[in-house]
Every structure is written in C-alpha cells, then in structure tokens.
Amino acid sequence: MKVLVFVVALMAVALADEECDTLTRLKVKAQWIEAYSHGAARHAFAQAIWRAMFKLSPDSLDLFKRVHASKEADHPEFIAHANRVLAGLDISISLLDQPEALKAELEHLQDQHKERHIPDEYYENFGKALLHVLPAQLGRCWDKEAWSHCYDFIVHGIRGH
Amino acid sequence: AVTTIDTQPPPRYSSSSSIIMWYLLLLVGLASAAITDPKSRRTEYHVKSQNLHLDEILEELRELEEEFDERDLEEDTKEVRMLEARISNLEAEHDPDHDHAHCEEHEAECGGDVPECVSELLFCDGVDDCNHGEDEDDDRCDPEIVHVGSSFSGIATWGACENFHPHSAVVTITAAEQNEYYPSFVRVKGILSFEEDEHTHKIKTFQLRGLYSFARHELKMGPDHGEKGHYGVKCDFNLGDNDHADCHIVLSDSRDECAHFRADRY
Secondary structure: OHHHHHHHHHHHHHHHHHHOOHHHHHHHHHHHHHHHOOHHHHHHHHHHHHHHHHHHOHHHHHHHHHHOOOOOOOOHHHHHHHHHHHHHHHHHHHOOOOHHHHHHHHHHHHHHHHOOOOOHHHHHHHHHHHHHHHHHHHOOOOOHHHHHHHHHHHHHHHHOO | OHHHHHHOOOOOOOOOHHHHHHHHHHHHHHHHHHHHHHHHHHHHHHHHHHHHHHHHHHHHHHHHHHHHHHHOOOOOHHHHHHHHHHHHHHHHHOOOOOOOOOOOOOEEEOOOOOOOEEEHHHOOOOOOOOOOOHHHOOOOOOHHHHOOOOEEEEEEEEOOOOOOOOEEEEEEEEEEEEOOOOOOEEEEEEEEEEEOOOOOOOEEEEEEEEEEEOOOOEEEEEEOOOOOOOEEEEEEOOOOOOOEEEEEEEEOOOOOEEEEEEEEEO
16 A cells, blocks of 8 residues: 555656656746846735735634734735745746756755645645736736646645655 | 675565575675685786796796806816826826836836835735725726626727738627635636628637736736637726727737727727
C-alpha cells in the first residue's frame, strides 16, 4: 500500500513537473515580471491578492496575527509581510529555469512553513486569489493553464507533499 | 320682506282654519320665492364673473408657459454630464504638470474634489482605499454596463487591417461574472460582429472574452479560448454615462488599432 501511495505521489510530481515544462516556465517567468511590477503598484498587487485570500479563507487570518493581518490587509506591518511573501514567490518563479537553485529555495520555504501546519486548502485558495488578480494586472497576455501548472509545482515544493 | 305678508288682505273665511293655514302657507311660499330670486341671481352673477376672471388668468398663464417652452431653456443634465466628461478627459490628457495622465499605469483617479490615484486592483472590493471612499462609490461600481445582453454599436471606420468602408460594428455581452472574492473586475464574454459588405449584409463574428475594470470604466476583450480570430475590442465608457463608449477594434496580440467606433447602447 505504502509503495502504491509513493508511486502515485511520484507520478503526481512527475506530472506537475511535466505540465510546468521548460517553455511554460519561461512564459510564467516573463508574465510574472510584468505583473509583479514595482513601487506602489506592487503593494497594491500584494494587497489585492491577500484581500481575496482572506475572503476565501477567513480563518487563515489567525495565522497572520503576529503581522497584524486584517480583512483589509492594510496594516503597514501586514503590507510588509505581504511584500515578503511575494518576494519569496518572486525568487521561486525567477528560478523556474534553474532547477537546482529552485529546489534549494523551495526546501528553504518548506522549512519556514513546516511548523505552521497550514491546511492544503489555504495553499489552494492563495492560488485561486493569485490567479484572479493576475489577469486584472496583466490584461490579455496571460496563460491561465501555464500559471495553474507552475503554481501547483511551486506549492508542491513548499508543502513537501 | 316680512311686510309683504302683512300687506296681503286678511282671509275672508276665518271659520275654516285649515284653509287659512293652507292659504298662508301658499303665500309664504310665493313670497319666499319672490324674495330669494333676485338675491341668488346676483350671487350667481358674481360667482360667474369671478370664474371668468380666473379663466382669463389661467389663459394668460398658459400663454406665458407656451412662450417659455418655446425658449427651450431647460437644461439637459445628461448633456451637461457628457460635456463635463469630455472636458475631464481632455484635462487628463493634457495635464501641464505631467507628460501623460495624472495617474500612473495600473492606477485610476478617485474622482473626488482632491485629485488622488489608487491602484485599479483595489476598486470596488468593499474596502475604502481613496481618502473619501470614492473607490467604493455605488455609481462607479455599478455593473450595469456589462449586464448580459448589453449591446454597443456604431459605425466602424477602418484605418488598418481590413479594406472595408465604414459599416456597423456591434459588441454584445453574452456572459458576465463578478467574483465574490475578487470583485474589482467583471469577467465577461461577448461577441464582436461587423458588416463586411453593406449590400449583401455579410457579417463577420468573433467570440471574445475579457475583463471590465470598474476603476477605469473600461472593457477589454480578446479572442475566446480556441478561437482563431485575431481581433480584440477595447471600449472606454468615459463619456459620462453607461450608454456611450469610445470603442476600438484592435489586433489582440499587439493591440494595434484597426478600427474605431463611437458606440451607443441599444
């Protein structure tokens, strides 16, 4: 049984890896640079994602008490946190075409998230929020499938399963 | 008046009291008729003449109103709103302190008395981001523009891409979805169609999908999934109301303009 689970898990990884393939990664990377933006626009981008996230999973606010999270996501300390999260995502996405370095970064993020016991649902909802704000920021030039596959790949690396 | 009764000769048959009584009653009746008649007529005359005066005044008033209506002084609020919109569009384009519009890319003007720019990602999401909450204003966040079935049409003038004479172009909204957890934009599907030939009325149709931004009152659509068409549409509802827009047919990849039309809602 354990072997079967392992095989299925391995297949899932292989599948996620395959769907987020080299060209897809390059596409996501390029679109991310455009969406991630800079200055005040970057704060707003982060805020929009977190507001959507907290509407999807209001309970997840408890996890971010230390950084003064609220539904409005507008406390300066939370904005700082939100930007830090995006910075982590930025590193991961930027390294999508350097598998070794990406592996190291995802392992680092995995360590940071391990003790927090974050439900899978939160990762999924963060992805949902991200995939709604991205097209608003990018307009026409974005590929939902590409993003969906590569987000799953990154989250898989952070969750470690 | 009572004297009239007294001047009548006394009844001859005083023995029959009932006859006297009837006779008296008859007299009283006649007398009263004779007394009230001239007085009521006078009153009637007064009332009539007052009514005529009133009629005359009303007639004069009607004539005055007619004269007033001919002057067409009534201010068309809709026209004023559209004029204001045109002026503010020009102000945004030709701000002397800036090369471009007052706000940065990805930002929109709050629209209050004090100029303020806020990211268009944060409009109409239930949280006040403008100083006076203008980003959550009911008028601005009204999804009426992209109600399913809304149709915007005008005469498209082609500057590139197709060798057409100016013909009708129509954009129709076929689906609209405002997400609960990310309500700042409405996801829309629609159809773009334009006449190829005005004699045969042959029409080209394209399935589109895209987003409507509350912050900018702007509808941007490109080819739907799996569609081969390479046209997109961009409509700015910046003309002061929900029924008029400045629309462009563009190449969906480069966003270069192919045609332009002033769209009215039908």
